[in-house]
Amino acid sequence: MKIVRHVAVLLLVAVISACASGSGSLTPPPERTQAAVDDYLIGVDDMVQVTVWRNPELGVTAPVRPDGKISVPLVGDVVAGGRTSAAVAADIQQKLADFVRTPQVAVILTELRSHEYLSRVRVTGAVRQPVSIPYRQGMTVLDAVLAAGGTTEFAAADRADLYRRNGDDSSSAHAVNLDRILNHGDLTTNYRVAPGDIITVPERTF
Structure with missing residues (x-):
């Protein structure tokens, strides 16, 4: 055993x-x-x-x-x-x-x-192609967003969020500044993702 x-x-x-x-x-x-x-x-x-x-x-x-x-x-x-x-x-x-x-x-x-589906990472919102991709060890927020084709011109890239399910079945949200990651090379919020994570990119309000 x-x-x-x-x-x-x-x-x-x-x-x-x-x-x-x-x-x-x-x-x-x-x-x-x-x-x-x-x-x-x-x-x-x-x-x-x-x-x-x-x-x-x-x-x-x-x-x-x-x-x-x-x-x-x-x-x-x-x-x-x-x-x-x-x-x-x-x-x-x-x-x-x-x-x-x-x-x-x-x-x-x-x-x-x-x-298989429990371990996928999903990217939704103001991205060019919302995707559900298999989790890979070492995958980061940037990897997932690039797999979605990047953000659209309407994206509020500085207000993205990463949602993660916790061990007690609750979920938590973590702010992701995609604008800093994509345009300034600031990887502070380029978190490594975990199976089941969801990254959402809201649209700008006009």
Whole structure:
């Protein structure tokens, strides 16, 4: 089980870890605890790898089907959707005990497809092309805005905001001065973005 938890931590940290700001002072969202990482629930379309120690022929790598199940040799269908990797591994291990002596099972998430949209970064408002883009480690506000084609001539670039969901499901807003970033090279508010962030650029009032 220690192997499962260790690999799950590595995968999830790569997907949902929030980075501190590049040269600004935006406080990253609270770190997810070990318990929260272990509680990640497998979703439909997530890619799951099942390995059985010393029995490689019983291993399988497959996406979770729409019915939330995966098929495992000897065992048959096993419910994976809505459960943790540890719970699925324990279930398979128990069922394999009828066929294999003291089986040791590991369930590893190799692709978190079900959370694709939860990890995207969105740019809306007075930009040339509002976008929803996949999060990439090290991505900044400037990267996201450039992916949206930059601001329009009607943008109030000095009054942009970055909205971020906190660990308690509340959200917080952080002022971003795109005018300083784009036109003066001032990276003070060029924060590193986190999965799920939304950047809004309002229009000027005339």
